[in-house]
Amino acid sequence: MIVVLKENSNKEQLSNLVDWLKSMNIEIQFCNGVHQTVMGLLGDTAKIDIDLIKALEIVEEVMRVQEPYKSANRKFHPLDSVFKVGNTTVGGGSFTLIAGPCSVESEEQICTVAKQVKDAGATMLRGGAFKPRTSPYAFQGLRKEGINLLLEAKKETGLPIVTEIMDISHIDLFADVDVIQVGARNMQNFELLKELGKTNKPILLKRGLSSTVDELLMSAEYIMAGGNEQVILCERGIRTFETVTRNTLDLSAIPALKAASHLPIIIDPSHATGKSKFVPAMSCAATAAGADGLIIEVHNDPSHALCDGPQSLTPADFKKLAKQVNEIHNLVSKF
Ligand code: PEP
Ligand code: MN
Numbered sequence: 001m002i003v004v005l006k007e008n009s010n011k012e013q014l015s016n017l018v019d020w021l022k023s024m025n026i027e028i029q030f031c032n033g034v035h036q037t038v039m040g041l042l043g044d045t046a047k048i049d050i051d052l053i054k055a056l057e058i059v060e061e062v063m064r065v066q067e068p069y070k071s072a073n074r075k076f077h078p079l080d081s082v083f084k085v086g087n088t089t090v091g092g093g094s095f096t097l098i099a100g101p102c103s104v105e106s107e108e109q110i111c112t113v114a115k116q117v118k119d120a121g122a123t124m125l126r127g128g129a130f131k132p133r134t135s136p137y138a139f140q141g142l143r144k145e146g147i148n149l150l151l152e153a154k155k156e157t158g159l160p161i162v163t164e165i166m167d168i169s170h171i172d173l174f175a176d177v178d179v180i181q182v183g184a185r186n187m188q189n190f191e192l193l194k195e196l197g198k199t200n201k202p203i204l205l206k207r208g209l210s211s212t213v214d215e216l217l218m219s220a221e222y223i224m225a226g227g228n229e230q231v232i233l234c235e236r237g238i239r240t241f242e243t244v245t246r247n248t249l250d251l252s253a254i255p256a257l258k259a260a261s262h263l264p265i266i267i268d269p270s271h272a273t274g275k276s277k278f279v280p281a282m283s284c285a286a287t288a289a290g291a292d293g294l295i296i297e298v299h300n301d302p303s304h305a306l307c308d309g310p311q312s313l314t315p316a317d318f319k320k321l322a323k324q325v326n327e328i329h330n331l332v333s334k335f
Pocket of ligand 1 (some may be wrong): 132183184236
């Protein structure tokens with residue numbers, strides 16, 4: 001349930017309302033906007049007499065919320081979420097450009113790509129250290145060593161780093177990682193999500209291969225329910241009957257998620273298409289549709305990449321694309 005308060009509402013009446021709600025075991029989340037304060041009521045709100053609250057002098061409006069997600073819900077938090085990651089800002093009009101290889105392969109590879117993507121305008125560096133591969137015989141990532149190499153690249157470029165966690169027992173290795181990625185295959189690993197909810201790190205939560213928009217939001221809710229509000233949603237293509245692309249990029253998830261949630265939304269056109277030649281068109285389309293950023297695979301030598309070479313851009317192609325998407329973002333943010 002949402003209670004919208006009148007501007008400059010009487011403090012004593014507000015405190016009486018809060019005490020009354022608390023006496024019914026209702027948890028209250030306040031969201032203070034410039035002109036309005038919104039109270040989000042969590043718990044068994046069925047027992048609350050809505051007309052009784054509506055009748056209070058300090059109350060502007062009361063609404064019941066149907067959606068099962070509360071913390072991620074825009075109704076509880078009308079303004080876009082914005083958070084700092086290192087020296088960059090995610091959400092609220094900023095455009096986040098995360099770039100780097102699918103996997104960290106060597107110090108030379110990650111540091112070279114890091115410098116090239118920074119020069120092209122990337123705001124964060126990506127690179128997988130723990131890789132969720134379909135085959136157990138495929139390259140599994142450099143694991144701990146991969147994280148150390150990412151930290152080396154961060155030291156050289158100043159770019160915040162994004163890398164995937166697959167098992168909560170590895171959490172200590174992520175102490176200096178700026179953004180922890182939860183991959184598509186782990187979107188509904190609820191125990192992992194609960195533990196990440198206890199951390200204070202931004203989480204890049206990728207949509208599962210066959211998950212709905214509502215399921216993605218419920219997974220975000222798992223993290224937020226633990227107290228970690230810094231969730232970045234990521235659409236990375238879903239399973240459909242189509243085989244011309246690796247997955248099908250669900251562009252309509254952007255306006256759907258924007259309407260439903262205040263969380264920033266990042267698009268991954270690399271895993272969505274699986275083909276580097278399709279990445280620029282889908283990056284531009286996602287930016288025009290209102291995404292808060294992109295995560296793009298870039299490799300210094302795509303044909304020899306240990307993972308996802310066919311969908312990786314060269315640094316030169318990424319540079320061209322970065323310029324285009326920044327121009328599109330500037331244009332659409334004027335609408
Ligand atoms: C990745 O980002 O390298 C990755 C494995 O992505 P996803 O979980 O979307 O498949
Ligand atoms: Mn990949």
